[in-house]
Amino acid sequence: MNTVIAFIIIFGVLVFVHELGHLVFAKRAGILCREFAIGFGPKVFSFKKQETVYTIRLLPIGGFVRMAGEDPEVIEVKPGYHVGLMFDAKGEVNKVVINNKDKYPDAKIIEVEYADLERELIIRGYELNEEETLKDYKVSKESYFVMDGQEIQNAPFDRQFGSKTLMQRTLAIFAGPMMNFILAFFIFAFLGMVQGYYINEAVIGELAPDGAAQASGLQQGDKVLAINDESVSTWEEVVKIIQVNANEELLFLIERDGQSMNIPVTPKSDKAENGEERGVIGVFMPTEKSFLGAIPNAATETYTWTKEIITGLGKLITGQFSIDMLSGPVGIYKSTEVVAESGIFLLMRWTAVLSINLGIINLLPIPALDGGRLMFFAAEAVRGKPIDRHKEGLVHFIGFALLMLLMLVVTWNDIQKFFL
Incomplete structure (x- = not known):
C-alpha cells in the first residue's frame, strides 16, 4: 500500500x-485554457475555477492542458439554426442557447442567417414570432454557449x-x-x-561498519594530507590510490583537531562491476x-x-x-x-x-x-x-x-x- x-x-x-x-x-x-487534466480517460474528480476545469482522470499515463483553438471548437452556430440569445447589461449577447430553449424563457429566439463568433463577434438573424427583420447582435468576448444545461465558454480568435x-x-x-x-x-x-552534498575534498566521510578505515582508527572528518608520501588534495586522488593498492598497506598522513598523525591502512580487495579487482577501505565521499x-x-x-x-x-x-x-x-x-x-x-x-x-x-x-x-x-x-x-x-x-x-x-x- x-x-x-x-x-x-x-x-x-x-x-x-x-x-x-x-x-x-x-x-x-x-490563451483560453478549457481544461487542466491529470491522467486520461473518464473523469474521476473535477472542479471549475474561473474559466478552467481542473480534472483528475482514471488512467495514470500523463496529462494535458486543453487550449482553445488546438482542437476544432465543439459547438458551431450555422445558418438556419434556431438559437436563444441572452444579453448582459451592455446589451451584448453573453449566452447563446443551443438546445432546450424552452427552459430559458428570457432568451430571444432567432433564426441564424450568419454568425462569426471568433473574429467579428456577431450573430445576424431573424427574430422568431416577429416581423422578418434582419438584425445584427453584438456578441460579448466573454460569451458562453449553453448546451444540455452546460455552459461552454466561447473562444474569440484572440483567445485561441x-x-x-x-x-x-x-x-x-x-x-x-x-x-x-x-x-x-x-x-x-x-x-x-x-x-x-558530496564534495571533492580529501576528507574522510562516513565510515562503513567493519571496514578497513574503521579498523585502522581513521575517523570521519579527518583531512588526508598524503598517502605513502604522495600529497593529495581531492577525493578522486584518494580513491585512485586506494583502488590500485588492494591488500597493500598504505600510510595515511592525516590532520585531526589541528594535529598531524600517520595511520597505516590496508585496503581490502573487492570486485568492480567490470570484474576487475580494486582496493576499498569502507569510506564514503565527504559531504557538506x-x-x-x-x-x-x-x-x-x-x-x-x-x-x-x-x-x-x-x-x-x-x-x-x-x-x-x-x-x-x-x-x-x-x-x-x-x-x-x-x-x-x-x-x-x-x-x-x-x-x-x-x-x-x-x-x-x-x-x-x-x-x-x-x-x-x-x-x-x-x-x-x-x-x-x-x-x-x-x-x-x-x-x-x-x-x-x-x-x-x-x-x-x-x-x-x-x-x-
Missing part, C-alpha cells in the same frame, strides 16, 4: 508540475492558441518540460540543504551542508543526470541498448517499490531523476510530444508561415498512436519481467 501511495504521489507531482508549466505560460499569453506569436506558442509548449527540470533542481537543492553550496550543487546534479539520461537515449538509438531495457508505468512502479524501502530522501531523489527523464522524453522531436510541437514551430520559423493545421494534426495523431503502441509493448515487457 505504501508503494501505491508513493507511486500516485510521484506521478501526480511530475504530471502536475509539467502541465502547470503549460497552463501558466498559456494563460500569460491570453493559433492567434499568438510564435514565441508565445513556443514558450507555452516548452514550459512543460522546463518545469520538470526546475522541479528536479529544487529537489536536489532541498536535499543538499537537509542531507548535505550549506545553503549557498546546495544551490550550485543542485545545478550540477541536474546537469549530470540530464547528461546521463541523454547518453542512455543515444545508446538506445544506436542499438547499444535494446527496447527491453525501457520501463513503462509497471517498471517505474517496481523501481519505486524498491526505492521507497530506503527512505523518504532517496524517494525524493528518485522523483527528481524521474522528473528530468520526463522533461527530456517530452523534448524529443517525436510527433504528439512537446518536442514534436516545437519541431513544427522551428519549421514555421524557417518557412515564415505555419504548417497546414490539418497536416500537422494528422502527423501528431499518427505519432500518438505509435507512442501508445510503444507503451503497450514496454508495459507487456515489464509485466513479463516482474510477474511472469
Whole structure:
C-alpha cells in the first residue's frame, strides 16, 4: 500500500508540475485554457475555477492542458439554426442557447442567417414570432454557449492558441518540460540543504561498519594530507590510490583537531562491476551542508543526470541498448517499490531523476510530444508561415498512436519481467 501511495504521489507531482508549466505560460499569453487534466480517460474528480476545469482522470499515463483553438471548437452556430440569445447589461449577447430553449424563457429566439463568433463577434438573424427583420447582435468576448444545461465558454480568435506569436506558442509548449527540470533542481537543492552534498575534498566521510578505515582508527572528518608520501588534495586522488593498492598497506598522513598523525591502512580487495579487482577501505565521499553550496550543487546534479539520461537515449538509438531495457508505468512502479524501502530522501531523489527523464522524453522531436510541437514551430520559423493545421494534426495523431503502441509493448515487457 505504501508503494501505491508513493507511486500516485510521484506521478501526480511530475504530471502536475509539467502541465502547470503549460497552463501558466498559456494563460500569460491570453490563451483560453478549457481544461487542466491529470491522467486520461473518464473523469474521476473535477472542479471549475474561473474559466478552467481542473480534472483528475482514471488512467495514470500523463496529462494535458486543453487550449482553445488546438482542437476544432465543439459547438458551431450555422445558418438556419434556431438559437436563444441572452444579453448582459451592455446589451451584448453573453449566452447563446443551443438546445432546450424552452427552459430559458428570457432568451430571444432567432433564426441564424450568419454568425462569426471568433473574429467579428456577431450573430445576424431573424427574430422568431416577429416581423422578418434582419438584425445584427453584438456578441460579448466573454460569451458562453449553453448546451444540455452546460455552459461552454466561447473562444474569440484572440483567445485561441493559433492567434499568438510564435514565441508565445513556443514558450507555452516548452514550459512543460522546463518545469520538470526546475522541479528536479529544487529537489536536489532541498536535499543538499537537509542531507548535505558530496564534495571533492580529501576528507574522510562516513565510515562503513567493519571496514578497513574503521579498523585502522581513521575517523570521519579527518583531512588526508598524503598517502605513502604522495600529497593529495581531492577525493578522486584518494580513491585512485586506494583502488590500485588492494591488500597493500598504505600510510595515511592525516590532520585531526589541528594535529598531524600517520595511520597505516590496508585496503581490502573487492570486485568492480567490470570484474576487475580494486582496493576499498569502507569510506564514503565527504559531504557538506550549506545553503549557498546546495544551490550550485543542485545545478550540477541536474546537469549530470540530464547528461546521463541523454547518453542512455543515444545508446538506445544506436542499438547499444535494446527496447527491453525501457520501463513503462509497471517498471517505474517496481523501481519505486524498491526505492521507497530506503527512505523518504532517496524517494525524493528518485522523483527528481524521474522528473528530468520526463522533461527530456517530452523534448524529443517525436510527433504528439512537446518536442514534436516545437519541431513544427522551428519549421514555421524557417518557412515564415505555419504548417497546414490539418497536416500537422494528422502527423501528431499518427505519432500518438505509435507512442501508445510503444507503451503497450514496454508495459507487456515489464509485466513479463516482474510477474511472469
